[in-house]
Amino acid sequence: MMHNDIAPAVHSARAFGVRQFDSGRIDGRCSRVRRKAFLYRAGDPVAECVFAIRYGSFKHYRADGTGAQKITCFPVCGDFLALDSIGQTKHLGTAVAMEDSEVCEIGYATLRQQPLLFHSLIRQNILDIRNTSLQLYRSPAEQRLATFLLRLSRQYGQQGDAPTRYRLPMSRPDIANYLHLAPESVSRLLHHFKLAGLILLENRDIVITDLSALEQMALANGNRATFSTELSHAMGS
Incomplete structure (x- = not known):
């Protein structure tokens, strides 16, 4: 991570x-x-x-x-x-x-x-x-969102809750504001993460289904090409 x-x-x-x-x-x-x-x-x-x-x-x-x-x-x-x-x-x-x-x-x-x-x-x-x-100004959008989801996972895990299953208390526009992204970009990336098999998502309830892959997504920019290819395959493009 x-x-x-x-x-x-x-x-x-x-x-x-x-x-x-x-x-x-x-x-x-x-x-x-x-x-x-x-x-x-x-x-x-x-x-x-x-x-x-x-x-x-x-x-x-x-x-x-x-x-x-x-x-x-x-x-x-x-x-x-x-x-x-x-x-x-x-x-x-x-x-x-x-x-x-x-x-x-x-x-x-x-x-x-x-x-x-x-x-x-x-x-x-x-x-x-x-x-x-450093994260918000130098990282690509998908890396920002992956890091954000993992940070929440860690925080909830430290509370004694299930780290890979939690409810997002904030809205999509608030997430976008924090990550310096457009709201539609956050919605699109969450949808892409779901298609790539990284998460399950229903409204504000989220389940991280591939923790290792999401951690790799949160690493340095060298993983961007691999992830982009996976998303393209998941979307059938």
Whole structure:
């Protein structure tokens, strides 16, 4: 799978944070966030805390120079929100729940008492930004989508769910926005992946039927020709 350098940092931060909550070593006020409700909006004052997602999922976005919404990530259970607001007086982005969710607030003072967690979170955030930028601006469309599906698979697997069977909480237009693609391109690629035997897809329910092939698709550009040939055969062209 591509971007393997990010996996240890993400796993370490998630696993450590969840263990600390479950053991009661980290205190944090938990609250539920209903589907489509905002956890915070760009411009809101920063409350000097980050948010650990206990369950559910969110969409995080910022406005670009034209005022258009650009999705930066889809945090799920085990992820942390508002890391990009540390050191700021106002939130730079907006976080909205894609489904009924629950978050726990961790104050900066508490983070300072947990240096291992704090440093893991910061490192995760830096690696996420770097690797996402590389993926979205330098990778072909099919590679972006394959990596995206595999990343979700890994995230759901870390929650204890089946990593190859999950429901997409976000819409096709949102996926397209995040991957810097046209919505019709995402729909077409998902259809191609299905025809090539990589996935089963019904509405937002997805099953990865050929994990190894999808991982190969997420590798470097050298696999593009092979995959394109497989898609052509699958489509009967």
